[in-house]
Amino acid sequence: MSSHPSRRDLLRLVGAAAAVPVLSSCAGAPATQSAAPGTFTVYWNAGHDYAAYRKVIAEFEQANKVTVNLQKYQWPDLRTRLLADFASGTVPDLVEEPGGWVQEFAVSGNARSLQDYVDRDGQAMGFPSDWQPVTVERNSYQGKVYGVQLHLTCNTLLYNKAMLRDAGVEAPTTWEELLDAAKKLTKDGVYGIALNQDYTYMWPWLVQAGITPYDLDTKAIMEPRADAVAALQFQADLIHQHKVAPVPVSSTDYSGPQKLFSAKRAAMILTGPWDLEPIRKTSADIELGVAPPLKNKTAATQAAGVSMFVPAKAARPDLSWDFIKRITALEVEQAATKETGMLMPRKSWVDLPEVQSDPVTKVFAEALPTAKDSSQQVRLTGQLGKWEEQLKVMYQQVLIQNQPAAEALDAFVKAAEGFLR
Amino acid sequence: MGTRKWLLYALLGLAGLVTVVPLLYMLSLSLQTEAETLSANAVLVPESPQWGNYAELFTRAPFGNFIVNSLIVAGVITLAHLLFDPLVGYVFAKFRFPLRNTLFVALLATLMVPFFVRMIPLYVLMANMGWLNTYQGLITPFLMDAFGIFLMRQFIQPIPDDLINAARIDGASELRIYRSVILPQTRPALAVLGLFTFVFQWNEFLWPLVATTTAEMRTIPVGLTLFNQEYFTLWHLTAAGSVILFVPTAVLFVCTQRYFVRGIALTGLK
Amino acid sequence: MRSRTLYGRYARTAYLFLLPAILFFAAFFYLPIGNVVATSFRTGPMADQWAGLGNYTQALADPAVRHSFLVTVGFSAMVVAGSIVIGLALALAIDQPLRGRVVFRVLLLVPYLTSVAIVGLLWRNILDPELGVLNRALGAIGLPEQQWLNTAPLLTIAAVTLWQSVGYTMVLFLAGLQGIPETYHEAARIDGADAWHRFWRITLPLLAPTTLFVSVMAVISGLQAFGQAYIITNGGPGDATDLSVFHIFNVAFRTRDFGYSSAQSVLLLMVIVAFTVVQLRAGRRGEVTY
Numbered sequence: 014m015s016s017h018p019s020r021r022d023l024l025r026l027v028g029a030a031a032a033v034p035v036l037s038s039c040a041g042a043p044a045t046q047s048a049a050p051g052t053f054t055v056y057w058n059a060g061h062d063y064a065a066y067r068k069v070i071a072e073f074e075q076a077n078k079v080t081v082n083l084q085k086y087q088w089p090d091l092r093t094r095l096l097a098d099f100a101s102g103t104v105p106d107l108v109e110e111p112g113g114w115v116q117e118f119a120v121s122g123n124a125r126s127l128q129d130y131v132d133r134d135g136q137a138m139g140f141p142s143d144w145q146p147v148t149v150e151r152n153s154y155q156g157k158v159y160g161v162q163l164h165l166t167c168n169t170l171l172y173n174k175a176m177l178r179d180a181g182v183e184a185p186t187t188w189e190e191l192l193d194a195a196k197k198l199t200k201d202g203v204y205g206i207a208l209n210q211d212y213t214y215m216w217p218w219l220v221q222a223g224i225t226p227y228d229l230d231t232k233a234i235m236e237p238r239a240d241a242v243a244a245l246q247f248q249a250d251l252i253h254q255h256k257v258a259p260v261p262v263s264s265t266d267y268s269g270p271q272k273l274f275s276a277k278r279a280a281m282i283l284t285g286p287w288d289l290e291p292i293r294k295t296s297a298d299i300e301l302g303v304a305p306p307l308k309n310k311t312a313a314t315q316a317a318g319v320s321m322f323v324p325a326k327a328a329r330p331d332l333s334w335d336f337i338k339r340i341t342a343l344e345v346e347q348a349a350t351k352e353t354g355m356l357m358p359r360k361s362w363v364d365l366p367e368v369q370s371d372p373v374t375k376v377f378a379e380a381l382p383t384a385k386d387s388s389q390q391v392r393l394t395g396q397l398g399k400w401e402e403q404l405k406v407m408y409q410q411v412l413i414q415n416q417p418a419a420e421a422l423d424a425f426v427k428a429a430e431g432f433l434r
Numbered sequence: 435m436g437t438r439k440w441l442l443y444a445l446l447g448l449a450g451l452v453t454v455v456p457l458l459y460m461l462s463l464s465l466q467t468e469a470e471t472l473s474a475n476a477v478l479v480p481e482s483p484q485w486g487n488y489a490e491l492f493t494r495a496p497f498g499n500f501i502v503n504s505l506i507v508a509g510v511i512t513l514a515h516l517l518f519d520p521l522v523g524y525v526f527a528k529f530r531f532p533l534r535n536t537l538f539v540a541l542l543a544t545l546m547v548p549f550f551v552r553m554i555p556l557y558v559l560m561a562n563m564g565w566l567n568t569y570q571g572l573i574t575p576f577l578m579d580a581f582g583i584f585l586m587r588q589f590i591q592p593i594p595d596d597l598i599n600a601a602r603i604d605g606a607s608e609l610r611i612y613r614s615v616i617l618p619q620t621r622p623a624l625a626v627l628g629l630f631t632f633v634f635q636w637n638e639f640l641w642p643l644v645a646t647t648t649a650e651m652r653t654i655p656v657g658l659t660l661f662n663q664e665y666f667t668l669w670h671l672t673a674a675g676s677v678i679l680f681v682p683t684a685v686l687f688v689c690t691q692r693y694f695v696r697g698i699a700l701t702g703l704k
Numbered sequence: 705m706r707s708r709t710l711y712g713r714y715a716r717t718a719y720l721f722l723l724p725a726i727l728f729f730a731a732f733f734y735l736p737i738g739n740v741v742a743t744s745f746r747t748g749p750m751a752d753q754w755a756g757l758g759n760y761t762q763a764l765a766d767p768a769v770r771h772s773f774l775v776t777v778g779f780s781a782m783v784v785a786g787s788i789v790i791g792l793a794l795a796l797a798i799d800q801p802l803r804g805r806v807v808f809r810v811l812l813l814v815p816y817l818t819s820v821a822i823v824g825l826l827w828r829n830i831l832d833p834e835l836g837v838l839n840r841a842l843g844a845i846g847l848p849e850q851q852w853l854n855t856a857p858l859l860t861i862a863a864v865t866l867w868q869s870v871g872y873t874m875v876l877f878l879a880g881l882q883g884i885p886e887t888y889h890e891a892a893r894i895d896g897a898d899a900w901h902r903f904w905r906i907t908l909p910l911l912a913p914t915t916l917f918v919s920v921m922a923v924i925s926g927l928q929a930f931g932q933a934y935i936i937t938n939g940g941p942g943d944a945t946d947l948s949v950f951h952i953f954n955v956a957f958r959t960r961d962f963g964y965s966s967a968q969s970v971l972l973l974m975v976i977v978a979f980t981v982v983q984l985r986a987g988r989r990g991e992v993t994y
Contacts (some may be wrong), residue, residue, distance in 0.1 A: 054647065060664030082648055087659050090643055093957050097644045099750070100554045100962075101561035121749035121960075210940070259834050262853045263940025268666045272835050276473060287665040295472040395749070398959030402768075406943045413854055413941035442797050449794060450811040453867065456826055457814065459837060463829075476829075476837040522725045531715035537722075544733045546976040547740075548928050548949050551969045554962070555736035575732045578725055608717045637819030655819060669829075676822045683817040691810060 052082050053332060054105040056095065058319065059085040061109065061164075063355075065348035069340050077332055089265075099123050104324035107333045115152045115160030115322045116392040125323045128157040130334045138338055139359070147316045148358045151386045154393070160322035161337050165358035166285045167314045167384040168217045169377060170307065171292075174300035176203070176280040184304040188221075188247060191281075191307060195257035198280040207270035207279035208248055210261035212401075212408035216315035216387040217283060218244045223310035227390040227400075232433065234426045240310070245411050245418035253415045263409055275299070285317060286356050286377055303376040306383060316384035318356070350374065356381065391433070399432045457680075463673035464488070471669035487674040491661075494671070499650045500657035501678070507572045507642070507653060508635040514577040515631040516624055522578065523586025524616050528598060538587075541580045550640055557644055567647040576635060582627050589623040590616060625693035633683045654679050744966035751962040759967030769968060771943060772951040773975075775858060779947060780926030782862040783869075787922045788915060790866065791873030796903075798874065799881050809878075813871035820868070824935030827864045828853075853937065857944045861932040869925075873918055880914030881907070916987035920980055927976050948972055 053074075062085060070081045086094065088111045098104045108114075118124035131140055140161065141149040148162035170191075172184055180198050185191040195205025208214065219226070219235075222244040227234055235241040251258045259279075261269060271288040273279035275295040282288070292299065306314040321340075323333040339345070343365075346357040350367050356377050362368060363378045391400045407425040410416040463471055465483040491497040525531075526538055556575055557566075565571035593616065601611045642653040649657070654675065661671040747755035763769050794812060798805050815823065830838050831853050839849040852860040884907065892902045908915075933939050933950040952972070956965035 058664050059660050059662055084647065084649070085660055087662050088664075089957075090659060093640070094644050096957055096960060097554055097557040101558040103561045103566065117960075123749075260851065260854055262832055262834075263857070263937050263942075263945075264828055264853075265935065265938045266665075266667065269832070269835070271666070272472065276835075278834070291472055291666050295469045398954075398961070402954060402959065405938075405940070409940045410942040414944075416942075439800075439802070442800055442802060445797055446794070446802075446805075446808045446812075450808055453815050453871070454811055456830060456867075457818070459830065460822070460826055476835060476840055478837060478840075518725065518728075521721055525718050525721045529714055529718035529721075530711065531718040534718075537726075540734075541729065542980075543973070543977060544729065544737075545924060546928070546973050546980070547733075547737055547969065548930065548952070550953055550956070551740055551966070552733070552736035555739035556732065559731070559736075578728055583725075608721075612721075633817050637821070639819070639821060655821065667825075672825070676818075676826075679822070680818055684814065687813070687817055688810065691806075691813075 051079055053077070053079040053329070053336070054082045054084060054107075055336070056091055056105050056108045057083050057085050058091070058109055058111070059087055061319070063349050063352055065345055065352050066340060068348070069342075069345055073336055073339055077335065079332065099324070102326055104326045106327050106329060107321055107323055107336055109163065109319055109321050110160070111319055112151070112317055113388055113392055113397060115320050116154050116389065117395070117397055118322065118324075119154035119157075119159040120393065120395045123325050124159045125325045125327065125330055126157045126159055127161070127323065127334065127337075130330075131158050134334075134338060138341070139343075139361070140341075143343075143359045143361055145316075145358050145360060145381055145384075147384055147386055148318075148320075151316070151389050152320050152322075160320040161341055162318065162320045162358040163341065164318040164355050165316065165381060165384070166287070166318040166356050167316060167377065167380050168214065168283055168285050168306070169314060169380050170281060170283055170304040171274065171288070172281040172302040172304065173274065173277065174302040176277070177302070180280075184302055185281075185307065186304070187308050192247075192251065192255065192257070195251065195281065196255060199257040202278060204259055204273065204279045205257035206251060206281040206283075207273045208252065208258050208261055208283070208412060209267055209270055210263050210409065210413070211267050212405045213315070213317070213387075214267075214283065215245065215248065215408055217306060217313070218248060218309075220313040220315060220385045220387065221307055221309040221311060225390075226387055227394075227429075227433065229390045229393060234429050234433070235422060238422070238426075242419045242422055244309070245408075245422060249411045249415060249418060252412060260413055263413060286354055286374075289354050289373065301373065303373045305376060306380050311383075313383045313385055314380055316381075316386045318358070394433055396432050400429060403428050460673050460676055460680075463669055464677045466670050466673075468668065468670050471673075472666070484670065487670045488678070491671055491674055491678070495657055495660045496650050497654075497657065497675070497678075500652055500654045503569075503572075503642075503651060504636060504653040504655075505682075506569060508632050508638075510569070510573050511576045511635045512628050512632045514573075515579070515582045516628055518578045519582035519627060520586045520590070520617065520620055520624065521612060522583045523588075524590050524612055526583065526587045527590040528593075528595070528616075541583060544580045545584075553640060553644065556641075560645060566645055567651050571645050572642060572651075572653075575641065576638075582631060585627055585630075586620065586623060589620055593619055622693040625690040629686055629690045632686055636679070636683055740966045741970060743962055744970050745963070747961070747963040749960050751966075755963055759964045760971070762964065763968050763971060768943070768946070768951065769948075772946045772948045775944070775946055776927055776929070776948040779858055779862055779865075779929060779945075780923055782859065783865050783926045783929070784919055784922040786862065786866040787870060787873040787918060790870050791918065792877050792911075792915075794870065794874040795877035795881055796907075799878060809875070812874055815868045816872045818868070820931035821935055823864065823868050824931055827867075828936045831860065854941055857937055857941060861936055861945055864936065865926075865929065865932055873922070876914055876918055877911065880911050884910045912987065916983065920983050920987075923979050923983065924976060927972070927979065 062083070070083065074081055084105070091108075092114075095108060115124060119126070135141065141158070144162060145165055148165055149158065152158060152160035152162060170184070176198055177184065177194070180194070182194040182197050183190075185194045191206070198205035219241060222240045223237070224241045224244065225233065225236055228236070252260055259273070268288075268291065270279060270282040270284060271291055274282045274288075275292050277296070277299065289301075292301065306312055321337055323330050327333055341359075343359055343361055346359055346362050347365055347367060349355050350357060350362070350365070354371075354374060356374070363381070368374050368378050388397060388400065391397050403425055407421045410421045411418045459478070462477075462479060464487055465485065466477055466480040467484055470477040470480055526534065560566055560571045560575075563571070565574070597615055598611055601615050606614070637655060638653070639655045642656045646652050646656065649660075658672055658675045658679070661668040661675065743751050744759055745755055745757070747753050747758065798808055830836050831850070833839055833849060833851040833853070842849055888906050888910070889902060892906055897905065928949050929947050930949040930953065933945045933947045934953070937945040939946040939950055939954075948968075949972070952965045952968045955961050955968065
């Protein structure tokens with residue numbers, strides 16, 4: 014057992030302790046965590062360990078004569094780790110991120126620009142021409158590409174066909190129709206709709222209302238303001254005034270509405286493709302309907318989904334890039350979709366038979382071009398963390414605590430003006 | 435008298451129920467099918483117990499490694515505490531030396547800083563040492579702590595000075611006095627210290643999360659996060675892992691519990 | 705007393721015995737804490753720009769910091785009061801000559817052996833108003849359903865904290881009770897004092913040192929509570945359960961402002977030290993030496 018440090022280790026410890034400077038100023042030379050030359054370290058989400066990706070990894074290992082150390086985490090844990098790595102200078106070779114971190118770490122200098130590789134290989138692999146434009150924009154900073162989108166998801170309306178049929182309503186296409194349908198569907202312990210406790214689920218509503226969250230040039234926040242207030246109040250009213258939706262409960266998971274839907278206690282939910290698998294697993298008998306995003310001022314939705322980037326201090330960016338190229342190939346996207354139903358960022362993916370023949374995936378795929386990134390302008394200021402923190406508070410104050418939307422939004426804008434200055 | 439006794443039983447029974455029922459629910463979750471755990475109409479008793487959930491832990495992840503790692507890390511740290519904390523506590527209880535009170539206050543102050551605040555500098559230190567992803571990296575930062583030293587000091591203080599002085603007159607060395615006069619009297623307190631230290635380290639999450647870089651080196655609490663998907667939790671597996679996590683601390687507790695009240699009663703609190 | 709040389713020899717022995725501990729605490733506590741203090745004067749995502757006292761002045765003026773501090777004080781007050789009242793009540797009950805009291809002692813302490821994370825997930829699951837087991841059970845016996853995580857979130861996470869830790873407090877009080885010589889009670893009984901008077905006049909005063917220890921430890925851990933907000937409520941609804949340490953964690957690892965989070969940690973450290981010193985002063989008559 015190597016757990017007892019030898020005396021030499023202790024001496025080294027004292028030496029190293031004396032040498033630890035302030036947080037930042039350590040580790041000059043690029044140091045990859047898997048200092049062992051044969052290991053290639055990848056941080057990955059624990060939910061994305063697909064067989065399709067395992068196959069790519071095996072091929073990558075063989076081609077490059079390395080062993081891939083796939084470290085799987087939940088997003089908050091992955092972030093905690095990564096920030097510790099950035100502080101110490103021992104970084105992984107490649108990181109999967111939940112959306113938004115690429116620009117954040119490009120701004121802070123922790124992500125490596127991939128523009129040289131894109132210039133070299135872009136044409137052959139179809140980047141950026143074959144990627145949905147929103148995915149390229151959200152992974153670029155000052156005209157350079159820093160990350161490549163792996164999955165592209167969006168949020169739309171799922172409904173229980175039998176319930177709608179019984180209530181004699183069509184799948185809603187506008188907010189008014191949604192409210193009307195929800196009222197008719199709410200009865201006998203069934204809610205017409207269930208909303209999420211997580212603030213990111215407000216974005217589809219806000220983009221449908223034509224809101225620009227933040228404008229870097231004019232510094233306007235949440236404008237047009239009256240429409241933003243109306244969009245938030247509409248959601249709160251579904252819960253507190255019309256009582257066609259349950260009060261959400263603040264927590265760290267997003268599965269509340271899905272569970273109500275699976276239990277046939279909610280007729281409609283607004284969500285992304287990630288909820289399909291649990292619904293099919295728990296309640297295969299539900300006739301699942303998927304409708305395009307709702308229309309208010311426009312028909313639109315929020316872009317989400319994960320990307321990959323290479324830390325600035327990663328020692329073998331050539332290998333990291335090779336990994337990115339392999340795992341974003343169209344055949345891999347196709348295999349992953351077949352395996353899990355996940356949505357993908359390539360334009361040519363939309364035309365695949367797997368996508369076009371699946372009535373559920375098809376609706377999502379057709380919504381992707383209307384998907385917008387909701388926090389890009391804020392990310393570029395480097396203040397995303399504070400922005401999200403305040404948004405979370407504001408969203409829950411309105412939806413859960415029934416504070417008037419105008420009041421809560423005013424307080425939010427005032428706080429945001431402070432740190433976005 | 436009779437009714438009063440019944441009232442007491444009712445009160446304690448209710449309290450016992452409130453503490454035990456949620457834990458039984460965890461056990462129930464660990465034996466449900468995935469569909470049962472995901473279903474919105476929470477299932478209280480599984481239709482047929484899924485003992486296979488426990489086996490699945492080991493096929494989905496290197497859970498055997500997690501258990502071994504947890505045992506090594508928490509075990510060695512507990513032994514280290516049993517070795518160091520009484521010695522340091524003894525010095526603070528029975529020796530007079532310059533700066534004694536200052537040092538003791540400085541020691542207590544370390545209890546008042548949340549761990550994650552120290553975590554990044556500690557991580558940088560360990561990275562510079564090349565100790566990431568090693569047992570020594572997981573263990574070394576926790577070899578002693580102020581709580582254990584405080585506990586032992588409180589316990590050793592009431593031991594009469596005469597015992598120590600008599601041994602000194604007999605010509606015993608200081609280390610010998612500690613070993614054969616002090617330590618034998620501290621057994622109940624050591625049981626308490628050992629249990630607390632083990633429970634605390636066994637459940638530790640943040641440090642093993644950042645200090646390990648391969649799945650094979652993870653401990654159980656960190657390994658359990660593998661059973662969360664991006665947007666939902668695999669409850670049946672998480673609960674099964676939690677039950678496994680719970681067993682060793684419970685066994686240790688049942689073994690030490692008779693020392694428990696006595697151990698604390700003697701720590702000089704009275 | 706002892707001669708100077710003897711004193712010197714003992715002092716040397718003491719330091720010899722202390723040497724490993726001093727080195728250990730220097731490397732793993734004081735150096736990192738010093739690092740945190742140094743970081744608190746810096747700013748930027750890599751904490752590499754000098755900020756002077758900027759983080760401190762910002763923290764003192766920040767309404768979110770003030771709010772989270774008030775939330776933390778409220779939470780700690782509930783946990784400390786609950787620990788003492790419930791812990792003492794259970795200890796008094798279990799101190800009676802009852803059959804099977806060992807079983808109760810074990811049962812009540814069992815939650816303390818489980819991790820805060822698991823306890824949090826478990827209760828989050830149980831308390832969910834739409835999907836949780838509790839409302840199903842309440843509905844089945846005809847009681848109204850609860851929405852505690854929305855209507856009284858801070859009280860609810862304080863209650864969960866108590867659920868986990870009150871057994872530990874009970875054991876401490878039990879130990880204290882067993883240290884009170886029976887003769888005091890005998891004397892009072894002969895004087896004709898009833899049980900109520902005996903409790904207030906004898907038991908409680910003689911328990912003062914235990915009560916002090918319990919409250920000091922409860923305040924220290926209450927002010928540093930974190931897992932309850934991190935696992936159960938995510939600080940919500942709104943910012944209703946935004947406990948200080950949870951807030952500081954988010955400033956560090958979500959907002960990535962290590963300078964600002966370090967400054968807030970230093971301020972919190974000062975508050976906890978102040979609380980502890982005041983408590984120890986107030987309870988000086990008790991024998992918990994400091």
